[in-house]
Amino acid sequence: MSxxxxxxxxxxxVHLRAWPDRDALLADRHGVLxxxxxxxxxxxxxxxxxxxxxxxxxxxxxxxxxxxxVNGGFDPIAAVLVAxxxxxxLGIMLGAGIxxxxxxxxxxxxxxxMDRWAELxxxxxxxxxxxxxxxxxxxxxxxxAACAVGLWIALVVPATAEAGEDTYMDVVYGMGAGTLLWIAxxxxxxxxxxxxxxxxxxxxxxxxxSAK
Numbered sequence: 001m002s003x004x005x006x007x008x009x010x011x012x013x014v015h016l017r018a019w020p021d022r023d024a025l026l027a028d029r030h031g032v033l034x035x036x037x038x039x040x041x042x043x044x045x046x047x048x049x050x051x052x053x054x055x056x057x058x059x060x061x062x063x064x065x066x067x068x069x070v071n072g073g074f075d076p077i078a079a080v081l082v083a084x085x086x087x088x089x090l091g092i093m094l095g096a097g098i099x100x101x102x103x104x105x106x107x108x109x110x111x112x113x114m115d116r117w118a119e120l121x122x123x124x125x126x127x128x129x130x131x132x133x134x135x136x137x138x139x140x141x142x143x144x145a146a147c148a149v150g151l152w153i154a155l156v157v158p159a160t161a162e163a164g165e166d167t168y169m170d171v172v173y174g175m176g177a178g179t180l181l182w183i184a185x186x187x188x189x190x191x192x193x194x195x196x197x198x199x200x201x202x203x204x205x206x207x208x209x210s211a212k
């Protein structure tokens with residue numbers, strides 16, 4: 001099995017495959033698919049995803065604080081503080097965004113590996129474990145909550161803004177924070193749905209073949 005942090009290799013080419021029997025092949029196949037499934041939807045992956053989303057929100061909050069402080073006018077010292085806040089917030093937000101992008105790209109690589117290992121053999125009974133209903137449900141619930149809250153913030157903040165009480169920058173910050181949550185929810189939900197569709201494909205074609 002692969003070392004921690006290192007993805008399993010793809011299955012060997014046909015002319016280099018040396019499994020003594022089907023059971024040995026399935027054992028390796030199941031081990032790799034279980035490893036990749038855990039990396040994709042496990043508790044660690046879920047925590048890391050939302051930690052990065054929280055980082056992006058923190059960066060945007062710092063930027064929003066800098067923007068909203070501009071409205072009242074400021075002296076040179078305040079200008080320096082605003083610049084520091086904005087720079088720090090931009091750095092945190094960009095860092096979190098880059099790491100999220102890396103995670104999404106890594107997810108695509110893992111999905112490709114899972115497809116290649118799954119194609120080696122059909123095992124409907126053994127593959128039922130890879131549906132990962134519990135982790136998938138957590139991804140869906142947290143993603144749905146993020147989408148709902150994000151969409152509500154993005155729509156309600158500008159709709160309820162009042163002249164004289166809420167500034168343009170306040171509205172921009174609220175809409176940005178809501179949009180970030182909404183996008184994060186879409187990404188998380190898409191991962192869970194994609195895994196579910198992949199797991200179903202492991203079983204349904206084989207059932208169709210056996211029914212003939």
